[in-house]
Amino acid sequence: KKHVLRTPQVRVQVEDDRTGMDTETLKRAFLDNLYYIQAKDLQNATPYDLYMALSWTVRDRLLQRWIHTQETYLKQDVRSVCYFSAEYLPGRQLGNALVNVGLYEPARTFLRELGFELVDLMEQENEPGLGNGGLGRLAACFMDSLATLGVPAIGYGIRYEFGIFAQTIQGGWQFEQPDRWLRYGNPWEIPRPEYLVEVKFGGHTEAYTDPQGRYRVSWVHERSVLGTPYDTPVPGYRTNTVNTLRLWSARATEDFDFQVFNSGDFARAVAGKTYSENITKVLYPNDNTYQGKELRLEQQYFFVSCSLQDILRRYWDHHVDLDSFTDKVTIQINDTHPAIGIAELMRLLVDEYLIEWDRAWQITQKVFAYTNHTLLSEALERWPVSLFGRLLPRHLEIIYEINERFLHLARSRFGNDEARIARLSLIQEGSEKYVRMANLACVGSHAINGVAKLHTELLEQDVLADFYALTPEKFSNKTNGVTPRRFVLLSNPKLALLYTERLGQEWIRDLALLRKLEDHLHDADFRASWKQIKADNKHDLAEYILHFNGIEVAPDSLFDIQVKRVHEYKRQLLMLLYVITLYHRLKQNPAMALQPRTFIFAGKAAPGYTMAKLIIKCIHSVAAIINADPDVGGRLKVVFLANFNVSLAQRIYPAADLSEQISTAGKEASGTGNMKFAMGGALTIGTLDGANIEIREQVGPENFFLFGLTAQQVYALKARGYHPNDYYQTNTELRSVIDLVASGHFSPGRPDLFRPLVDALMARDEYLLFADYQVYLDCQQQVDAAFADSERWTTMSILNAVRMGYFSSDRSMGEYCRDIWKTGPVAVELNG
Ligand code: GPW
Structure with missing residues (x-):
């Protein structure tokens, strides 16, 4: 005789006293999970145990929704x-899960009662x-x-x-x-x-x-x-x-x-x-x-x-x-x-x-x-x-x-x-x-x-x-997009709060609503908050830099940032040539006027990509010389942040004044970091490549620092024969900068260390750094002038951020659904 497993006719109640969303129930569930899953009490729990206990607690509250969603999909x-x-x-995952189920504030509250900071727990996650x-x-x-x-x-x-x-x-x-x-x-x-x-x-x-x-x-x-x-x-x-x-x-x-x-x-x-x-x-x-x-x-x-x-x-x-x-x-x-x-x-x-x-x-x-x-x-x-x-x-x-x-x-x-x-x-x-x-x-x-x-x-x-x-x-x-949940709400909570105060919460699902904030462009309170938020975010990153790199950077200097995988086509080296150019100018004329800048790099090189690894070494060598030079007097700082990943990215984007998107035109398919920076109110210095073009259209050309050859001009130049040496011979500043690197100035005791970088540029310069060098310098000069006028900069910063609605991945996904997948939303009821 067969044994039949019967489904009992008991409906599991969701959001019962085990998985309730109120602060007291959450706290009890957290302590239960700490005890019964992590096998710890508060006295001997490690920070990681606390992270795990909170994760189990949030996960329990996701499961009902997950099961109901999958049931709905199946039934329909x-x-x-x-x-x-x-x-x-x-x-x-933790912060995102909390925010999405609406438990971020309750969790913060009960953890405070227990003497913990939610963000410290979130930091535990690998x-x-x-x-x-x-x-x-x-x-x-x-x-x-x-x-x-x-x-x-x-x-x-x-x-x-x-x-x-x-x-x-x-x-x-x-x-x-x-x-x-x-x-x-x-x-x-x-x-x-x-x-x-x-x-x-x-x-x-x-x-x-x-x-x-x-x-x-x-x-x-x-x-x-x-x-x-x-x-x-x-x-x-x-x-x-x-x-x-x-x-x-x-x-x-x-x-x-x-x-x-x-x-x-x-x-x-x-x-x-x-x-x-x-x-x-x-x-x-x-x-x-x-x-x-x-x-x-x-x-x-x-x-x-x-x-x-x-x-x-x-x-x-x-x-x-x-x-x-x-x-x-x-x-x-x-x-x-x-x-x-x-x-x-x-x-x-x-x-x-x-x-x-x-x-x-x-x-x-x-x-x-x-x-x-x-x-x-x-x-x-x-x-x-x-x-x-x-x-x-x-x-x-x-x-x-x-x-x-x-x-x-x-x-x-x-x-x-x-x-x-x-x-x-x-x-x-x-x-x-x-x-x-x-x-x-x-x-x-x-x-x-x-x-x-x-x-x-x-x-x-x-x-x-x-x-x-x-x-x-x-x-x-x-066109690509990025999620405003992670890259605004989670990564830039102060900015998110400012948005919510002015607009309500709808912007989180409908980023195009941010354009309404253009009405506040000349509102003194709004502008003051804007500046304060950016200053706070820069202050936080400066602390991180001090802690991990031991380098002191001025929070009111211009934070000029390039973070992405290290690849020759992305031209980290072009930004570094600019850094060296400024250094060279300061050495010639220590009294020269310029806006203090902090140049920040981060990114991984493929382990087998020798040239990319040498670029990372070169950034560090230039940093060591410049950061210690009394003639520079702290007006320039160069920082490389190790182990760029999503978590580090979330700290960096909100603290940027200037986003470097300087790939050779026609090489970067889209780029998405460009969008994440602009959403945090950074201005872009960039080429007409990938999504930069559309970002510039959205924010307005007057709010974007454009330079460089177009993709067409790149093809044409290569077709008629590109000779980097011509630029080296005719541009004296470029020549001095290249000679400085070639001379071993940045690699004491190892004069030939950066020879391969110099040789690649002099012989072929596949990514046209020399061809774009002068226009890049000129454009950076405009950045310098704009930053000197802090009101003008603030206006541009606001306009960049609030005009980024188009680059929400919600818009991208809507287009895929409509044009490619021919699909749309399905409502999910709880307790249905
Ligand atoms: F080569 N991208 C990437 F196309 O990150 F497969 N890794 C890759 O291996 C490739 C592309 C591949 C990037 C593009 O470089 C970037 O421009 C684009 O924004 C991103 O994919 C998302 O579309």
Whole structure:
């Protein structure tokens, strides 16, 4: 006789006395969690215990909303956005969760009663560094906005055991430390071993004829790995919606090989296990460069296959055929890292569900959409066919089949323009053949987008021009945005309070409302508050700098800041050349008038990127000389803040006067730091690149410090032949600055240390620093004059911040929903 597990007819009451939101209940729950989960009382609790106890308390209050949201999605069989990304940089969870469920103030209150400061607890959290930079942070902003808009969505990715390395500086050089972020436990994730999936690798394929006499292929794999999902709640701001971030962790299929174990070789028995579990060990620390490592392709395929199987499992739970699959599912791929999903979905449909090729292809194209994030050719993923075929033999066959059909179509359109056909091909021919992932992504998607107006134009005209010619209707622009919850409300609480006092709380969901504050532009009280907030934020950062760098900086000096990954195209070195120029001028004329400035840099270099690491060393060497020089007299300070991450970013943006966005035009797809700075009232000095162009349009050209060649001028100059030496010969100040570096002035005892930087500039200067040097100096002169007039500066600062509504990721997500995903919000009732 079968035992039937019955669901008891008891409705769980939400917000009962266990999970109530009032201060007293919260306090009791906090003390309970400290005792029963952390096994500590207040006397012997560490700060980390207190952080954990508060996290459990908030998590309990998210769970009801999370469960109700997922129940609602299931019952209503909603259309879901599945966001596929190899990277997520969500930042610390505790503060965000508190703010979003409306518990920030109650928590602060009861902690004060117990003698603790909430912000001190929040500082205990190790942030999940599961991304490199802008791409991963964008994914996190998008998840936040989707939840806030109430749009059913799930983020799929990889649960790296080690995230982006921790950067330390020793003797001015970058060193990398492993990021053991899970060491003390992660209260925000819930393992879901019940949704385990298997992913196959290697082997070969075999053709066979099925009972209906149809040609079919099966994949005889060599090894397989298990994927366990770990779910993290993604709460919307003050809504009942809590979406899911589902990250996959790799496990060996068998704990170990019993035969080998029984024969006595324990080490060899567990070796296979270690090998499988390597897949999700560590994030590759490259930003905007592609490294053709086999393990990286394994990571990509692993998480994409897990996610697609998961999507199909959930779909089959409620459907008997595939007819409504494209109504219920849409998948966005964050750059080409998940593009293998196109071949994987074809394999699942054709080989496993035995769907006809043409129908499978229709479904696949309708489901997938592709966002491109770069124009740099070194960042475009191309896998050697040999490596690809060894790891994914069936997928290679499928890609060949897609390619044959696609090129047939292309020929019917373009005739035998073989040069064009060769460019369109998913395969790059040559002695070593490559699979071009961007081409696969374009062909397998119904929508393709860039991340800023200029970027999309350049994709259409240059990098993806042949695809644009073939299917222009697939292309659209979706300018990036950032979440005002994290980058205003959490990171700049004083500014947020000023906004709320004047506008109420609506601006937090509708950032465009900030423009109403233009009415207060000449209101003396408002301006005084504005200045005071910026002064306070700068004071806080100055304390941080004193504590971590031991450098004293003047809080009323101009805080001139460049923080982002270190990359030659972003031109940290151009800013440094300006620093050296000022230093050189002061040495010539110590009485010279200038606004005191604090130059702040932060950012990680890829561990294998020698030039970027030398730039970091050079910043430190210049800082050491300038900060100690009595002729400078403290009027210039140079600071490098180690280990730039989301948490540090949240401290830095609110304290900036000037935001440096100085990439070579045509190189930065969008940039998002530019938006975060401006939201905090920083003015931008920048080139006409990425989203800078649109920021300037929004804030008004009179409130933006523009300089530099345009993307067109960059192409034209390179086409007619660029000779950096011409600039060196004719610009005496540039020559002095370069000579100073080349002479070893900043590297006492090691005169040749920075030779590679000088040589790269003199020989090629690929990113046109010399060509933009003089106009950059001139523009900085205008910055200096504007800062000297503090009323003028304040006006510009206010106008920058309150005109940033367009750059909320809520607006970006609204556009994706309307134009690409064809989806919208779903209301979630509690106690419904
Ligand atoms: F190369 N971006 C990034 F396109 O942070 F894949 N890492 C990357 O590897 C790539 C792009 C990739 C950035 C862009 O550099 C930046 O301009 C953009 O704002 C950001 O992605 C989000 O779109």
